[in-house]
């Protein structure tokens with residue numbers, strides 16, 4: 001079982017990373033392979049709606065994390081997207097990356113469990129989570145439960161380490177992800193098939 005974790009913070013090994021590491025350690029403790037990818041601190045291209053990805057099955061812009069992530073997503077069983085909270089939202093570069101990953105890589109993501117994790121100093125966590133979680137439902141990804149919304153608080157990693165409740169919730173999230181993937185595999189092995197998908201109807205305006 002392989003879980004891909006994406007750190008949206010431009011600060012590689014700080015608060016969001018501390019939260020993702022807690023999830024990764026728990027995943028590995030229970031036999032999964034966890035890999036944390038970084039979006040880094042270089043300028044990141046947003047989606048330009050060129051739709052080249054619909055023929056390529058990857059983003060037309062190479063050279064950054066998006067296609068690296070998508071290549072690894074092909075063989076991943078689940079995903080965790082971590083982000084710092086910037087003005088009560090995920091940070092801008094993370095959203096640019098998410099737009100491109102989800103627009104170009106739906107086929108590698110759909111039907112695989114996903115969760116978002118956010119780190120904030122003080123406020124804006126639930127709106128940032130709401131924004132990240134919206135990517136999952138539209139992509140047909142079951143959202144992994146926990147016992148609280150997946151967030152930690154801190155301005156420095158040492159402060160995140162003190163958020164005992166937040167970290168405990170993240171360990172729960174990791175175990176729930178393993179359970180979801182294991183249960184889905186058992187259902188498949190027992191001959192259960194996912195519900196049929198209707199051909200997509202596309203209406204661009206409300207009647």
Ligand SMILES: Cc1cc2nc3c(=O)[nH]c(=O)nc-3n(C[C@H](O)[C@H](O)[C@H](O)COP(=O)(O)O)c2cc1C
Nearest residue numbers: 009014015016084085086087088119120121122123
């Ligand atoms: C541009 C910017 C905006 C921020 N906005 C918020 C905010 O709205 N609410 C909050 O609690 N913290 C805010 N913060 C603080 C970070 O969310 C917080 O320190 C987070 O843990 C940083 O994660 P990182 O260390 O992984 O980058 C902001 C930080 C920056 C740089």
